[in-house]
Structures are given as C-alpha cells and as structure tokens.
Amino acid sequence: MLECRKSGGTLGVTLADVARRAQTSTAVVSYVINNGPRPVAASTRERVLQAIAELGYRPDRVARALRTKRSGVIGVLLPDTANPFFASLGQAIEAAAFDAGRLVVVGNAGFDPDREEAYVHAFLDSRAEGLVVVSTRHSPRAIDALASAPVPAVYVHHAPPGTPSAAVLADNDGGGHLATTHLLDHGHESVAVLAGPDDAGPVGGRVAGWRRALAEHGVPDDRRIESRGAFTRAGGHASMRRLLEHEDRPTAVFAVTDELAVGALHAVAEAGLRVPADIALVGFDGVPEAEFTNPSLTTIGVPAERMARSAIASLDRAWQGQERPGGTEILPVSLIRRASCGCASPMSR
Amino acid sequence: MLECRKSGGTLGVTLADVARRAQTSTAVVSYVINNGPRPVAASTRERVLQAIAELGYRPDRVARALRTKRSGVIGVLLPDTANPFFASLGQAIEAAAFDAGRLVVVGNAGFDPDREEAYVHAFLDSRAEGLVVVSTRHSPRAIDALASAPVPAVYVHHAPPGTPSAAVLADNDGGGHLATTHLLDHGHESVAVLAGPDDAGPVGGRVAGWRRALAEHGVPDDRRIESRGAFTRAGGHASMRRLLEHEDRPTAVFAVTDELAVGALHAVAEAGLRVPADIALVGFDGVPEAEFTNPSLTTIGVPAERMARSAIASLDRAWQGQERPGGTEILPVSLIRRASCGCASPMSR
C-alpha cells in the first residue's frame, strides 16, 4: 500500500520506528509485542500491529537478550556429529528445542577437552539460557565451568559422578544384560564382548550388564572373552578380526555400540563367515543404519528422541519453577530384533 | 590472593567492575581487550590485565553484538542431520566456523519449507553474521528472505538458479558421469539408475551425468532403466527391489546417493543375489559408512570438508573486502573404488 523501504523487510526497523508510525511510544509497542506487563487499548494495539506489519518489523533478539537476560538459545555440546548415534541425538535435541521456541548453538568437542571447555565458555559468554552436554568423558575444567554456571545444565548420555546438574541417561547396564541374555537364549554357550579401550563412560555400564548376564548364566571366567579397541567402525573391524583368530572362536558377540557392530559385520564377511550362522551379533544404540546392514543388525534401541525431550524438559523445569536441578533420569532401552542375532533368519538356530 | 566472589568466575563481572578495580575507565579496559582503537600505556594495560584475571572477567558477547553488530555467530541451515552426508557436512561447517572463531547455530529444516523460512528469520533476528544454507530444494520465501538479508549467505550442495548469493557445489554431473562410466568400463552393457522422485535439486545433475555417459556409450534409450523413490535407505531398498523384478534385470546400478545405495545393497542381499557378482553398484556422496557396508561400497566422494571450508571462506571474503558475494564454486568429486563395483573383489569381472 504505502511506499516500501529498501528491499524486503527486516533491515534495521526498530521499535522506535514502529512507535513513530503508530503514533505512540516504544513502551506501548513493546507491551503489544509481548502482551506486555501493561494493558493496551484495543484501538492502539490495532494501530501498532498494523505499523509492525507495514514496516515488516522483527524484534532484535540480541537487544532483547541483553535487556532480559533471556537469549532463547541453548548451547549443545556434542562429541562428534559424524557418528550416527550422536547425530540422531543432536537432531532430536535440536528439534525439541525448536518446539520449545529456542535456537540451538552446537559445538563438536571431538573428544578434545580443550575444545569442550572452550565451547562451554563460549556458550556461557553468549548468554545461552541452558546447556545440554553430550559426552562420553568430560573434561574436569568443563565440569567445573558447568557447575558454577549461572544457567541450568543437563548431561545426556553420560554424567560425571556426583554432579549437581540433571542427567538423562539410558539404561546401559540393563541394555548390556538384555543383549547378552538374548544371545544366550539363542543357545550360545557364551558371548564375547566388543568394547572400547576401557570401561569409562556409558559403555562401562554396558560391559557390566554383559558381565552380569554371563555370571547369571554360569559362564566361567575363562569363557568371557573381551576384545577392545577404538570406538569406530574401523575399531570394531579390528576387534572382530582378533576375535575370529581367537583360539576358540566365539559364536556370539555383543558389540557395545552399533558403530563397532557395523565394523564387526564387515570383518566377518571379509573372513568368509556368515552372520548369524557362524557368529551371532547384537549391537547397541539403535542407529537408523542398523536396519540396512547386511544382515540387518539386532541392537539395543536407545530412545534418543525421548532423551532429547527429557533433557529439554529438565531445562524447562529449571527455568520455570525453582526446582533444584539435580536428579538423574534413566530411560529404558529395548531390544530391536533383526537378523544378526539369528531371530529373523530362517536358517539360524 | 584476594577474596573471591560467588563461586567461580564469570558471574556478572562487567567491564565497569574491571575498570573500578584497575582504577581506570571502561574505555581503557575496552581498548586493552580489543587492542582497541586507541593506545594504552604499558603500565595501565598491565593493571587492567591483572584485574581481568583476578575477577575472571569475560566479555558479554550479547552486549558486544548489540553494540558492534558483529555477533560472531553463523546460522547454518541443514535438511536433516540424521542423514550421514548432511551430518558430515554440518560437522565440517561447524569445525571450519570454529577455526574462524565463530559459533554456529543450526537448524534442521527437515525438508519443510515453513521450518526453513522460520529458521532463516530466526537466524537473521539473532543477528547472525552470515548464513550457510544446505538444502536440496529451497522454499521460495526462504530464498527471498535470504536475498534481502543484510548479511552474506552461501548456498552449499545446491543453489537456487539465479541467486545473487555465493554457492559451493559438487560436480554432480561429472560425478554421475564418472560413476556410470566406471561401471560401463567394468564391461556392463548398460547401467540402471536409482534416483529420487524427480530430478530437481543436486541429484538432477547426477542423473544427467548418468544419461550423458550412457549416450556416449551408445546405450539405446530402451536400455536406460530408471527406478525412482524416496531419498532414504528404505526408498533405495524399495527401488532396488523393483529393479530386481524388472523384465531384464540390470547388471549394474548407479545410486545417486549413498543412502539409496545402502538400501539397495540390503535389497540385493535379501533377494539372495550378490554384489558385485550379480549386480554391481556405485553410490554417491562418500559417506563414512560406505567403507563398512557388505560389500564395501564404491562411491563418488564429495569433498565435504573442502566444501565447508570454501563456504566459510566465501563468507570471510564477503566480510573482509567488499567483494560482491555472487559466484558459484564447483568442487571436483572423486571415484572411491571399493568392492561393490567389482574392483576389489577377485571373483568379479
């Protein structure tokens, strides 16, 4: 209708511009935008709304953040988004945040403590309103920075022991037990484990669950085979190879992550053996790609979306009520039966 | 040394606090922090630095952003981070941005135009200094918003035709040609294509390259088999199934994405056939998981990291010099030979 400025819209139109055009003050405009703390007459509101529309005004989030100390941004620290599991988790967190009306600034720490700390500080400096930390092993300095942060934080996937922050974890021990028991139920005498270099972090629980299941089943110590290596597909490949050359080759293997399992699958095929006929395999994480491996991978499903929603909800609670942040939530995992354990394959035991 | 405030450090210590403690003005403190536009006496600088250290002062990025209009944040729009290719790309962009000293705020548009637009606006409202848009198909409203944005934007992976913004693309046509030619060179008479629902977006070029290679090789029209479906593993699975039931089953298949190829691999195995003996397969994208499929997947490697660095460099150029933003950069792709095409497998042709 009226002449239009520059090109399209949001270029430097400020509250004051709107106020001028609507013949009122900036305060009133603000009240309209926020359904402000003060009432506004219907006629005035109408004028303001129209001015906003005509000018294509959009509030500046930076200015708003400075004034209100609410940036609408959540900092998310991830170990490695190239890893499918963390990618799913990251995406779920981002989606949950979006639904809660917040933006997400992400940092890939890449298992580097310095980076982790750098990101925590950068997030805090950016006045992130909350932090979501996904990590397998936390840098002490990052933990400290988080503990004394003026905003709530929530650990996902793994929490440092004794943290005052909230945590959302998967039932790793239960999952390890479930996977192992399932293989045992298929008739295997024992089950080997494909684990990481050590049992720190979330996988520790998975290995513990494996051990527990084996103990319950009366498997003697000398039949509890462990093969360890890096948490990558290549690591899984190498570890499985070692297992295949083992004096008495296991007939069933529990890989503590799907990445490891995918590498293992490859190693078995390479050796000319068959899954599950020669070696049954169960993974852990429930990544999407597990459905399309050859054979498809039986795995322990971790409810990434639910964890993400839980994490955001936990931050929400911290913002709303005063509820002190602490509290660890452990979400149940589930067995996703596919071919690699012997369930779907007709010719397997 | 001196008494320490609250808990650890960065809680609400402002420039003014530092100035007070260093017995100087906020201006001088600012000059020290920024190696400011004005010189500072060595002794004063020393006092300021010490005060900063003692108080654990960290500048507030929000306030700084308001004043300087430089937020240090780049908005990154991705289609779907659960997809390994986009996940790699996203991670590479994030890493390149971090190295350039900037934070990244991400949005997963999930192929939803409304979301895409919402994110572009949210990024702009947050005073993001630059935008990186990765998409396969752009919503017109998002394109408009981008075109009239006061900050530089760069399209990655795919650009809307005739955009004034910079773009960093892969050589999709060349890659399609390369993949198809490679299969042809293995002795196949023709090569079928596994494509998306239509040829819009980056895959269009890949299909074009396939068609070109077939034409060059003198393959008649009625031997140019296309199977189309959704861009997912499940879609690849379904499309390949259809191909297997085709009257004259192809002996070689070019899948325009690795996701499709992974699904296809699964379908072939399910049908009791073998790759590459019965059907040779080449994918496109070079995702990490392609190395560990069964058999490992020959694919066209897209230089995700290089694209990311290029994109950030393009933004950098736009910030530094006045260089008008336009310009499309097309990066070369490469053939990654593995087993699925018949290269690595001894018993294949």
Next chain:
DNA sequence: TCTCCTTGTCTAATCGATTAGACACGGTAG
C-alpha cells in the same frame, strides 16, 4: 463530593560493551 482504583500512556533508566569527542601533557618545529 471526595477518594481510590483501574486502565492506558509516556518518559526515562537500564542491560554491558564500544568508541567518538574532549582534554591534558610533553615534545618538537616554526
């Protein structure tokens, strides 16, 4: 009729950092 409350609006302080303008001082060139 007078007070008090509610509604509606405006003015101005504020968030925390940056930076132009003003000023002081010592040194140098004319």
Next chain:
DNA sequence: CTACCGTGTCTAATCGATTAGACAAGGAGA
C-alpha cells in the same frame, strides 16, 4: 615563545529492547 601533534585517558552517547515510575482520565464506592 607559540602553535601543533601524538599519546593516554575519561566522559558520555549509542546499539535496540524492556519496564518501573509518573501521570491523566474515568468509574466505583464512601
């Protein structure tokens, strides 16, 4: 001796939004 310049510092305006305080007008209750 005066004019001028460079160095070093401080005061205060500014970025754009939020919101408490002040105030006006109208209605209700005493």
